[in-house]
Structures are given as C-alpha cells and as structure tokens.
Amino acid sequence: MLKFSYTALAILAATAAVAEETRQLDAHEHGTGTLDIAFDGDRIAMELHAPGADIVGFEYGAKSAEDRAAVDAAVATLARPLDLFALPAAAGCSVIEASASLESEEDEDHDAHADDDHDHDHEEHADEGHDDDDHAAHADDDHDAVSHTEFHAEYMLKCADPAQATKIDFAYFASFPNALELEVQIISDRGATGFEVARDAPTLDLRDMF
Numbered sequence: 001m002l003k004f005s006y007t008a009l010a011i012l013a014a015t016a017a018v019a020e021e022t023r024q025l026d027a028h029e030h031g032t033g034t035l036d037i038a039f040d041g042d043r044i045a046m047e048l049h050a051p052g053a054d055i056v057g058f059e060y061g062a063k064s065a066e067d068r069a070a071v072d073a074a075v076a077t078l079a080r081p082l083d084l085f086a087l088p089a090a091a092g093c094s095v096i097e098a099s100a101s102l103e104s105e106e107d108e109d110h111d112a113h114a115d116d117d118h119d120h121d122h123e124e125h126a127d128e129g130h131d132d133d134d135h136a137a138h139a140d141d142d143h144d145a146v147s148h149t150e151f152h153a154e155y156m157l158k159c160a161d162p163a164q165a166t167k168i169d170f171a172y173f174a175s176f177p178n179a180l181e182l183e184v185q186i187i188s189d190r191g192a193t194g195f196e197v198a199r200d201a202p203t204l205d206l207r208d209m210f
C-alpha cells in the first residue's frame, strides 16, 4: 500500500475514501473510469478505478483460461502507469510504487470481514476450475451474485522536475479499447479540479495547475 505522507496525498486518500463510500460498484457506468491525481512536491500519486467491462470486456468471474489470462494481462498492464498515463520526458518521472487488482463486490465483502475467508474462497474457486460441471454452475452463480467488477490501481511516481509535468497523454485508451472516458480529479496546492478525458481527445493539459 502507498504511504500518504504528504498533505495533498492525504487529501487524495480522504477524497477517494469518500468517493468509494458514495459510489457502489453496481452504480458505475461502463465505459467510464475515474483517475485521481495528487501533485505534491516531487511526488505524483494516482488512483485508478475502472469497470471490468472497460478493461477486459467482461465482469463475470473469470470462467475460462482465456478469461483468467485476460485478467492477468490487464493487471500487468495496469501496473505500468507511465505506459498508460504518459508524462513529458522532461519531467523525469519514475515509478516508485504501483499496484493493480481486480475487485468484485464479493471480494470487497471478504476483504472487509476476514482475509482468511478471502484466501479460502480463492482455493475453492481454483479447485472447482478442474471440474467442468461444477465450474460452469459456479460461474453462473457468480454472474448473478457479482454483477459488476472493477479494476483498482494505485501509483506513486517521483519526478526530477515535476514542473515539466505539463500534460498527460492517455495511452490508457489505446491499451483498453472498451474504455471511453476517465473522470480525472487533479489535486495540487492550487486545489482540486475535475476534468473529463475522452477517447477521442486523450490528452490532459496541466499547465494551469501550476
């Protein structure tokens, strides 16, 4: 987990927590994800939430080997923030921390209550994968019980010259063809500003933020 040791980063964490409280997975809009970005000194923290539909094209529990491979590939792609949200080379940014995962309503319940249950379920699920009949039934149950999934990623960047971070090119949209829009919130010492970045204009100008 990231350590939010700077003021703006703490604000970002608090803002994201409030957003998560008010936003249910089943309320997300397919095609639209959210990206919160906090600038503080030489650090840039980012937090991405995107519907499973946007990232892998489905939100049921991964049924086939292809599904699972798609999820694994997406998580690996999401763990490379500078390939998705490209900053000018002059800013000299590098990734300090990056984490990405797939979340479902079921997973969130288990995370909230007991990590042991979470691990146990994964083992059960893996076992059932070897039994075709049970696996198919289980997958159908998942589809009813978990109607939506989201990918969640957190990043911490360190930039040699953050004043040169004057724009972000959203290669994200090229990587994920089902993603249409990101609702972006930028937090800096100038305050918080919201933007909508769409697939047909995948660049965000940050010059007014400094």
Ligand SMILES: [Zn+2]
Binding pocket: 025, 028, 030, 051, 052, 053, 059, 147, 148, 149
């Ligand atoms: Zn959904």
